[in-house]
Amino acid sequence: MKSLIIVFTVIAPFLVLAQQPKQQRKPGSPIEHLPKNIRVLTHFGERADFSPDNKHVAFMVKSFGDAMVYDLETNITRCLTCNVPGGAFLRVMHLVTGDYILIGPEKFENINISRSRDNELWFLSKEKGSKPVKFGVKMSEGMAISKKSMKISFSQVHAQSPDLAEGASRLVIADLDISGGKPTLRNQKTVYESPDRSCTIEAADFFDNDSKMTFTCYEPQGLASVMTIDLKTNVVINHSKAPGTYNECEGIFPDGKYTLVEGDRQCDWLGGKRGSNNIDLWKLKLDGTGKNFVRLTNFNDYEGGKASNPVVSTDGKYMSFQFANTADPAGVGYGILLYKFVK
Amino acid sequence: MDSIFKTFVYSISFKSQSGQAFLRLVFLTLLIAVTNLLNAQQQIQKEWSDTSFPSYIKRMNYFGERPDWSPDGKKFLFVARSFGDVYEMDIATKIVRPLTHHYYHGGYLRALYLSNGDIALIGPKSFPAENWKEARFKLSELWILDKKLQSPPVRMGEYVWEGPAISRTQLKIAWAEHHGSYPDQKRFWQIWVADIDYSSGIPSLKNQRVVLDNSSGMVKGAVLEPQNFRPGNEEELTVQSSGQGIGNNSTEVLGLNMKTGKLVNYSRSPASYNEPEGIFPDGQYTLVESSRHRTMESTARNIDLYKLKLDSSGVWERITLFNEGGKFKATNPVISNDGKFMAFMVARCDEMAGIGHGIYILDFEELEKAANKGKVKK
Numbered sequence: 015m016k017s018l019i020i021v022f023t024v025i026a027p028f029l030v031l032a033q034q035p036k037q038q039r040k041p042g043s044p045i046e047h048l049p050k051n052i053r054v055l056t057h058f059g060e061r062a063d064f065s066p067d068n069k070h071v072a073f074m075v076k077s078f079g080d081a082m083v084y085d086l087e088t089n090i091t092r093c094l095t096c097n098v099p100g101g102a103f104l105r106v107m108h109l110v111t112g113d114y115i116l117i118g119p120e121k122f123e124n125i126n127i128s129r130s131r132d133n134e135l136w137f138l139s140k141e142k143g144s145k146p147v148k149f150g151v152k153m154s155e156g157m158a159i160s161k162k163s164m165k166i167s168f169s170q171v172h173a174q175s176p177d178l179a180e181g182a183s184r185l186v187i188a189d190l191d192i193s194g195g196k197p198t199l200r201n202q203k204t205v206y207e208s209p210d211r212s213c214t215i216e217a218a219d220f221f222d223n224d225s226k227m228t229f230t231c232y233e234p235q236g237l238a239s240v241m242t243i244d245l246k247t248n249v250v251i252n253h254s255k256a257p258g259t260y261n262e263c264e265g266i267f268p269d270g271k272y273t274l275v276e277g278d279r280q281c282d283w284l285g286g287k288r289g290s291n292n293i294d295l296w297k298l299k300l301d302g303t304g305k306n307f308v309r310l311t312n313f314n315d316y317e318g319g320k321a322s323n324p325v326v327s328t329d330g331k332y333m334s335f336q337f338a339n340t341a342d343p344a345g346v347g348y349g350i351l352l353y354k355f356v357k
Numbered sequence: 358m359d360s361i362f363k364t365f366v367y368s369i370s371f372k373s374q375s376g377q378a379f380l381r382l383v384f385l386t387l388l389i390a391v392t393n394l395l396n397a398q399q400q401i402q403k404e405w406s407d408t409s410f411p412s413y414i415k416r417m418n419y420f421g422e423r424p425d426w427s428p429d430g431k432k433f434l435f436v437a438r439s440f441g442d443v444y445e446m447d448i449a450t451k452i453v454r455p456l457t458h459h460y461y462h463g464g465y466l467r468a469l470y471l472s473n474g475d476i477a478l479i480g481p482k483s484f485p486a487e488n489w490k491e492a493r494f495k496l497s498e499l500w501i502l503d504k505k506l507q508s509p510p511v512r513m514g515e516y517v518w519e520g521p522a523i524s525r526t527q528l529k530i531a532w533a534e535h536h537g538s539y540p541d542q543k544r545f546w547q548i549w550v551a552d553i554d555y556s557s558g559i560p561s562l563k564n565q566r567v568v569l570d571n572s573s574g575m576v577k578g579a580v581l582e583p584q585n586f587r588p589g590n591e592e593e594l595t596v597q598s599s600g601q602g603i604g605n606n607s608t609e610v611l612g613l614n615m616k617t618g619k620l621v622n623y624s625r626s627p628a629s630y631n632e633p634e635g636i637f638p639d640g641q642y643t644l645v646e647s648s649r650h651r652t653m654e655s656t657a658r659n660i661d662l663y664k665l666k667l668d669s670s671g672v673w674e675r676i677t678l679f680n681e682g683g684k685f686k687a688t689n690p691v692i693s694n695d696g697k698f699m700a701f702m703v704a705r706c707d708e709m710a711g712i713g714h715g716i717y718i719l720d721f722e723e724l725e726k727a728a729n730k731g732k733v734k735k
Binding site: 058090 | 437441454
């Protein structure tokens with residue numbers, strides 16, 4: 015018995031140490047410790063999106079706010095929706111034509127209803143002074159927009175489409191037609207459905223000449239996986255292959271071989287709750303193995319810091335993303351940054 | 358007479374020498390006229406616009422309206438748009454930071470620094486998407502936002518018609534109210550003054566009192582809006598009076614002695630629009646949005662920025678020339694506390710009052726240098 019006590023006394027500290035994270039998060043702000051290849055574009059804003067010519071970055075000033083566009087050559091920021099009284103948008107994205115897609119409710123009611131039930135799709139012409147025009151389509155969260163054609167994709171859940179059962183979701187693709195006076199969606203088609211909350215779908219990006227798509231499966235316990243679907247064969251592949259972790263699909267690289275991911279894998283050594291709060295930006299090879307996973311940012315090394323919502327320029331040279339806080343809901347940002355891949 | 362006519366007709370015949378000479382003369386005259394017209398057009402194109410103006414003016418950004426200087430003159434506040442968020446720009450770095458992103462609100466029309474660094478906000482509690490005019494002219498209220506930006510602003514419980522006047526030295530505010538905001542009470546256009554009290558730890562208004570109403574006297578029937586407490590004599594308030602009353606349907610710059618109730622008409626320009634704006638720190642001059650350079654359509658649509666001496670002498674000095682071409686107007690100017698700089702905005706003439714597309718700063722020292730070199734057109 016005595017020898018057992020001695021053994022336990024000697025081993026116990028090592029057992030405790032083994033259970034603790036190998037590193038601690040640092041105090042301070044990641045913005046004050048940026049590597050040389052990251053530049054701060056704005057000190058406010060969220061959800062960046064590159065223009066097709068990579069000369070501009072569109073972004074939202076806040077959730078339920080205005081859309082703006084930053085000129086990377088002149089550093090000038092212009093407002094795209096300041097002529098819309100009461101405008102309360104959540105996302106802005108470029109179409110291949112240089113026009114914009116806006117996502118958000120017609121008016122702000124409250125955070126939940128305005129972000130889910132009332133979330134809808136708008137077209138905003140690139141012509142100065144244009145006002146957003148509704149498509150009349152409700153959708154869940156964000157969408158995929160082709161960089162090569164007018165193809166788009168979005169998901170719907172019960173809140174936007176009551177014909178879906180509670181917990182079910184669907185992935186829809188469509189062609190956007192802006193040739194007439196009123197922008198419309200044509201050839202709408204459901205390409206994938208999930209019957210329950212084991213996978214709540216959100217569209218991410220098109221790749222391989224719009225023949226494939228990335229999307230995220232949000233899973234129970236606040237986790238998520240990176241998925242692809244072949245739009246010809248409907249074959250779906252889980253590329254993150256890391257059950258128990260959070261992997262949200264973000265901007266895709268122009269060669270279609272890699273995608274950016276909001277991942278929580280640094281929690282393996284930093285600790286903290288798994289899920290969308292403790293995230294940093296990772297690059298994942300879309301080879302179906304889940305093994306080629308490279309960390310790009312270290313914002314979550316700092317207490318309360320995270321990097322989120324990254325997109326890649328169409329030439330693959332830059333990533334734009336946002337500085338965010340782990341205490342905030344997903345999507346909230348405090349400034350747009352530019353990451354240069356070629357050092 | 359008949360022979361003269363015949364000679365004239367003959368002279369313009371193509372065959373005669375004198376006729377060819379006459380045609381040359383006509384051609385030359387037309388050429389000169391066309392050249393003059395083109396020159397005039399080029400001149401108009403050289404007029405000031407939102408993108409073309411003298412070097413003593415700098416454009417600070419490309420969105421935003423209604424600037425207000427920080428007490429130290431190092432920053433300015435602005436609203437991104439009507440019913441938008443409030444931002445602050447650091448002038449040295451041009452870094453823009455949001456001040457109202459940390460809570461949900463109905464959007465703001467105006468933001469002004471209080472003397473303690475907190476911020477007075479004007480805007481509706483929630484925005485009625487169907488009727489922006491109701492939001493601007495009936496539902497806009499006064500809020501005070503703590504400069505620490507850790508909580509939403511405190512609602513002061515007062516509707517405000519258009520903009521308030523904020524003292525730069527005391528916790529004192531003046532604002533206008535009108536019947537539309539209080540339909541169950543018999544209110545005309547009234548100007549109120551109050552102290553901002555922090556004794557409970559939360560700001561509130563106290564000593565509210567009406568200092569001017571439009572039910573009688575010189576301003577009977579006029580639309581009233583306070584502009585500034587006069588530096589050096591904060592018992593006097595500069596006031597805009599529009600429509601009936603003083604000025605006979607024009608807009609005039611008034612001074613109101615809040616102790617005696619005496620009104621002085623400083624602008625005395627009954628045929629034009631003259632709205633007092635930012636006041637100079639010595640209290641001797643005020644900026645005015647004025648259409649006095651126009652003989653036709655001399656209204657709020659065609660305004661430029663002027664400096665008016667507040668002594669009833671009628672000494673005016675034009676500062677900007679954005680309205681010369683009739684396409685743009687300069688509006689909403691404010692003066693830094695050191696009197697060296699003016700922040701303002703530029704809009705198209707057909708845009709609603711208060712709409713802006715970025716903040717501009719005019720450097721008075723640079724303006725003076727340009728004037729000394731004869732490079733300033735007045």
